[in-house]
Amino acid sequence: MMKRVGxxxxxxxxxxxxxxxxxxxxxxxxxxxxxxxxxxIKVGGGEIxxxxxxxxxxxxxxxxxxxxxxINIIRKDKKTIYTLFPDERIYFEHPVKEETxxxxxxxxxxxxxxxxxxxxxxxxxxxxxxxxxSKAGKATFWIGKETGAPVQIIPEKGNVxxxxxxxxxxxxxxxxxxxPSNYQQIENYTIDSEEKNQTVPSEKQKPPxxxxxxxxx
Numbered sequence: 001m002m003k004r005v006g007x008x009x010x011x012x013x014x015x016x017x018x019x020x021x022x023x024x025x026x027x028x029x030x031x032x033x034x035x036x037x038x039x040x041i042k043v044g045g046g047e048i049x050x051x052x053x054x055x056x057x058x059x060x061x062x063x064x065x066x067x068x069x070x071i072n073i074i075r076k077d078k079k080t081i082y083t084l085f086p087d088e089r090i091y092f093e094h095p096v097k098e099e100t101x102x103x104x105x106x107x108x109x110x111x112x113x114x115x116x117x118x119x120x121x122x123x124x125x126x127x128x129x130x131x132x133x134s135k136a137g138k139a140t141f142w143i144g145k146e147t148g149a150p151v152q153i154i155p156e157k158g159n160v161x162x163x164x165x166x167x168x169x170x171x172x173x174x175x176x177x178x179x180p181s182n183y184q185q186i187e188n189y190t191i192d193s194e195e196k197n198q199t200v201p202s203e204k205q206k207p208p209x210x211x212x213x214x215x216x217x
Contacts, residue, residue: 026111026114027106027109027110027114028116028128028130028143029143029149030106031054031105031106031148031149032169033054033055033056034054034056034170034172035167035168035170035172036051036052036166036167036168036170037051037052037149037164037165037166037167037168038050038051038052038164038165038166039051039052039162039164040163040164040165041160041161041162042160042161042162042163043159044159048063048064049063050062050063051063053177054105055174056077057075057076057077058073058076058077058172058177059072059076059105060073060074060172060177068085068086069085069087070083070085071083071084071085071086072084073176073177073178073179074096075096075177076096079095080093080094080095080096081093081094081095081096082179084183089180089182089184090183090184090185091183091184091185091186092185092186092187107141107150107153108132108139108141108153109132109136111134112132112133112134113132113133113134114132114133115130115131115133116128116129116130117129117131117140119145120142122142122151122152123151123152123163125144125151126144126145127142127143127144127151127152128142128143128145129141129142129143130143137155137156137157138155139153139154139156140154140156141153144167147167149164149167151163152164
């Protein structure tokens with residue numbers, strides 16, 4: 001299992017800002033109901049590349065977990081998450097709840113304190129820059145002025161950097177959110193991250209569901 005690095009999950013601590021900065025009581029940006037993006041999570045000297053697709057109550061996240069690819073399809077309309085392993089063409093499913101990882105794909109804690117700290121040019125994009133402070137920690141967000149979407153996120157600790165690239169707004173193909181007919185369902189698999197004896201038809205141990213950018217493992 002990949003080690004928890006905790007983008008914003010370290011410790012609660014206070015922060016004092018200049019009175020010229022503007023504080024927000026809620027997350028100062030929102031994402032559209034239909035979009036796709038490539039998310040790059042840089043941890044230490046390595047990086048994890050994920051592809052994210054969102055269409056209303058349907059979310060798909062593709063990316064490596066350990067030595068193999070994993071796909072998670074979150075269907076809020078069906079109250080189910082489908083976790084697929086393309087290399088073996090198997091999948092399992094379990095109920096989706098509001099506390100389930102990936103339920104909210106939008107980065108950042110909506111209940112945190114957000115403070116505007118000016119503007120910045122990043123990757124050739126003019127961004128609004130915000131400091132997010134929550135009970136778990138704080139991080140800096142660069143939000144594209146034109147798109148209203150994150151361009152970069154850096155937590156104060158953890159040696160982690162998150163980038164969003166190829167952000168595109170629009171409807172997503174329906175087939176992205178459906179389990180292919182040639183996949184076999186595994187009935188007795190658990191996603192408990194503390195489970196020591198996970199088993200499936202192959203002898204490989206399956207990793208837990210990858211988390212969204214504000215709660216990375």
